Amino acid sequence: MLKIENVSKSYNKGAIKAVDNISLNVRPGEIFGFLGPNGAGKTTTIKMIVGLLKPDEGNIFVNGINNQKEPLKTKKIISYVPDNPEVYDRLSGMEYLNFIADMYGVSKEERLKRIEKYLEIFKLKDAVNDLIKSYSHGMKQKIVLTAALLSDPMLFILDEPMVGLDPKSAFNLKEIMRERCSEGKSVFFSTHVLEVAEKLCDRLAIINKGKIIAQGTMEELRRQSENKESLENIFLELTEK
Ligand SMILES: Nc1ncnc2c1ncn2[C@@H]1O[C@H](COP(=O)(O)OP(=O)(O)OP(=O)(O)O)[C@@H](O)[C@H]1O
Numbered sequence: 001m002l003k004i005e006n007v008s009k010s011y012n013k014g015a016i017k018a019v020d021n022i023s024l025n026v027r028p029g030e031i032f033g034f035l036g037p038n039g040a041g042k043t044t045t046i047k048m049i050v051g052l053l054k055p056d057e058g059n060i061f062v063n064g065i066n067n068q069k070e071p072l073k074t075k076k077i078i079s080y081v082p083d084n085p086e087v088y089d090r091l092s093g094m095e096y097l098n099f100i101a102d103m104y105g106v107s108k109e110e111r112l113k114r115i116e117k118y119l120e121i122f123k124l125k126d127a128v129n130d131l132i133k134s135y136s137h138g139m140k141q142k143i144v145l146t147a148a149l150l151s152d153p154m155l156f157i158l159d160e161p162m163v164g165l166d167p168k169s170a171f172n173l174k175e176i177m178r179e180r181c182s183e184g185k186s187v188f189f190s191t192h193v194l195e196v197a198e199k200l201c202d203r204l205a206i207i208n209k210g211k212i213i214a215q216g217t218m219e220e221l222r223r224q225s226e227n228k229e230s231l232e233n234i235f236l237e238l239t240e241k
Helices: 042-049 071-077 093-105 108-121 139-149 167-182 194-200 216-225 233-241
Strands: 001-010 016-024 031-035 059-061 078-081 154-161 186-189 203-208 211-216
Touching: 016 042, 016 059, 016 203, 016 211, 031 042, 031 167, 031 194, 042 059, 042 154, 042 186, 059 071, 071 078, 071 211, 078 139, 093 108, 108 139, 108 167, 139 167, 167 186, 167 194, 194 233, 203 216, 203 233, 211 216, 211 233, 216 233
Parallel strands: 031 186, 031 203, 078 154, 154 186
Antiparallel strands: 001 016, 001 059, 203 211
């Protein structure tokens, strides 16, 4: 579903190598966790996957399509929720949802069904006709999540999705991720919450200083580490080397 091949990215004319020759593969029906300390290169990688940044080297394929060569085709099957979503404050929640559904060409029937479903899950029904600028931080996050789900993406990409969500909303989001994967769709998300990653992900990759230092199932990561008890121990051991 997602294949990253030997991808590198530098900033400031090569002075900062943010991502250094990484490769990974996310399969259909998989929840894939992308972990790493601050400044490791997670957001830079995600921005390259969704087409906001261009890799200096390497290729990224979404469902077999090269995202540099056919950006619109790949964007159609991806939804992306950034770590700090910017929303159109002067729209109401419903106007924003319809705008995103229009951009993705979602039919009236499908959008109504999905809007109803996710507004119910995220308890946003009463606020959906209010202006987004009146929303709390968490409500803004939830309207962005709802919008991202309207196109029923094959690949759902989230950068630090649990930050700012209350426990119930975080639980609901995890259920949504699981449901998508049971339907054969894929989820790729970055997180600092190791407990969530450990419980939720089918496979994980750990990035440190731009390089992938471990990748695989929890079982496979345990085998690569001497300190095998929890993902926290494995993470600390591998990133402190
Ligand atoms: N626009 C930019 N210009 C210059 N350097 C940048 C830019 N964006 C990121 N960097 C640098 O690239 C490196 C990787 O940053 P990135 O944001 O990808 O890390 P991250 O793993 O997402 O970090 P965090 O967990 O703190 O969000 C860091 O050294 C960062 O300072």
